[in-house]
Amino acid sequence: MHCRLLPAHSTPITCPMIEHRVRAGVSGFPSPAQDYATDRLDLNAHVVRHPASTFYLAVEGDSMTGARIQPGDILVVDRALTARHGHIVIAVVDGEMTVKTLRLTDGAPGLYSENRDYAPIPLINRDIQIWGVVTFVIHEAA
The missing domain is CATH 2.10.109.10 (Umud Fragment, subunit A)
Structure with a gap:
């Protein structure tokens, strides 16, 4: 298995972060009113130490x-x-x-x-x- 290096971006790229947490293994649907973005998430902030x-x-x-x-x-x-x-x-x-x-x-x-x-x-x-x-x-x- 080989790898190839990818370029890193110096400016953050953010996506909307939905406030509502998704349930795994529980049936039912959240209220549509709960599905709104409250913040933006930069994935690098979570995976890069x-x-x-x-x-x-x-x-x-x-x-x-x-x-x-x-x-x-x-x-x-x-x-x-x-x-x-x-x-x-x-x-x-x-x-x-x-x-x-x-x-x-x-x-x-x-x-x-x-x-x-x-x-x-x-x-x-x-x-x-x-x-x-x-x-x-x-x-x-x-």
Whole structure:
């Protein structure tokens, strides 16, 4: 699975925020009077903790489908965070960016796909750079 860097916008792009909360699992309809926008929401304000070190990447490939990361998804990646066991990370392997899960197995670190069709990538004796930690995944609802 490969990623390509997307340009970030320096000016906020906002959308209306509806005051009414949507119910999940409860039947019934809210009053139409409750469906009005009270504020504007900048999604970056909710998904970006470190603006100077956060990037968006588009996903290509299917190696992370078990982690619900699909081709075409947008990853929010924070380079200021320290990668730890279990984090989904962006790594540079052989000069190409890839998204994988960082795991310590028997004390040895490796990059693991979330798809059985792909073998783990051991980090011992390899030139691999952990580029950032994935903090959010944005994908289109089915």
